[in-house]
Amino acid sequence: MIDLHYWPTPNGHKITIFLEEAGVDYTVHPVNIGKGEQFRPEFLAISPNNRMPAIVDHAPSDGGAPVSVFESGAILLYLAHKTGQFGGATPRAHVEVLEWLMWQVGGLGPMLGQNHHFTRYAPERVPYAIERYLKETERLYGVLERRLEGRDYVAGGAYSIADMACFPWILPEPQGQDINDFPNIAAWHARIKGRPAVVRAYEQGTRVQAQPAEMSDEQRRVLFGQAAR
Template sequence: MINIYYGATPNVYKVTVAVEEMGFESTRIAVDIFNGDQFKPEFLKISPNNRIPAIVDTDPAGGGEPVSVAESGAILIYLAEKSGRFLAPGGQERALTLQWIMWQMSAQGPTLGQFGHFRNYAPEKLPYAIERFGKEARRLYALLDKQLADRAFLAGEYSIADMINWPWLLFRDHHGLDLDEFPHLARWFHAIEARPAVQAAMRDATIPPPPTFTDEQRKLLFDQRE
């Protein structure tokens, strides 16, 4: 059983898609990040950086005590190695898969996150920040589009590289970006969207509009000091 610490975020949807694609039994444990669940001691033992997603594998390969993993990239690699699927054992395909996982974690996620913050949530609209992250977000969409111009998936066969990059595009309305401008990316996005396992993973998922925060919620999410 894979326990998924869950909320309606693109990073969490990476994990729910992977778990469904790999055929693991799972349960979802809600973490209310708007009201401080991520700072509870029992959650911090699993996710020291107080972020979702995180998982606990109650039946790890080889037996033994449950295994907890935080950070979505690490989670997907762990699940792929446990299942023996969606991550090549070696060679160019494995290297490319890991490359696009690291790219997502270092470029796509942080850039779109910062763009969404300054565009939708910052109490003061800062044109420089919105323009800077907006241009970079568009560049990253274009880079994915270029990578997909001559291949069906990012690293050869469908892999965890695709699973980790796909969910952030679900939130493209938060960023004012249109898939129609990126035809190869759009084709890839809709091909993954149509997969039965992805549809099952997203059946109860939501793509909420940018929320309005209370002062206390804003402090919890954006003004941490420790």
């Protein structure tokens, strides 16, 4: 059994997608990031970076004590290893999956996250930052568009954790992109969105209280006003 500490954000969706696709039993423990629940001591014990998602595996493959894992990319790798699914069927395929997973966690996610922050959540408009992250979003969409030329999936010749990692972050309209400019992404996105397990994964988000479209000053303080101590 997996305990999933979760909120319906792109990184949270990554993990529910995997668990639904792999048929792993799991229990959702909502972590309301707008209320600061990610700073509770019991959550920090398993996610010291005060970010969700995080998991606790109560039945690790070595038969030992429960294993906790934080950071969405690490969780996907852990689960792929545990289940033997979606990590690439051959060594060469596995390398491709790793490359594109790292591309997502190191580039696509952080840059699009900054896009979201400066275009939607920042208390004042910063034109340079907005332009910077809109252009970087467009560049990254272009990378993915070229990668998907002649391919159904991002890496390894099959549906994998690379697709699961990238899919929730592709939100063209809120990110200032025209999906018609990226036909390969559009076809891939529709392909993933229609998978029954992905539908079920997103339904988990409707079972917890999502953030309102308009972020309150208190939520903004909690999410963006953090200091080192």
